[in-house]
C-alpha cells in the first residue's frame with residue numbers, strides 16, 4: 001500500500017550550502033542552523049528608477065558614489081528618452 005504523498009508542484013529554490021562563499025560581504029547574516037528547510041521568505045520589491053520628468057526608465061548613470069559610508073549609493077543620472085534628457089540624482093538607500 002502506498003502511503004507516501006507526491007511532492008508539491010512548487011519547490012522553493014534553495015541556496016546551496018556554500019552560498020555564503022560566493023560573496024565576500026559579511027553584511028548578510030547566515031541562516032540559523034535550525035532554520036526550517038521550506039521557510040517562507042518575505043518578498044521585498046525594488047522598483048526601477050524612473051525619470052522625474054517623463055517617467056521614462058531608459059536612464060544612464062554618468063557619475064556615481066557606490067557607498068557614501070552609510071551603505072547608501074548616490075548616482076547622477078541622465079534620462080535617455082527622446083526629447084527629455086532630464087538630469088537628476090538617484091539615491092539608493
Ligand SMILES: [Zn+2]
Pocket residue numbers: 051052053054055056079080081084085086
Ligand atoms: Zn525623462
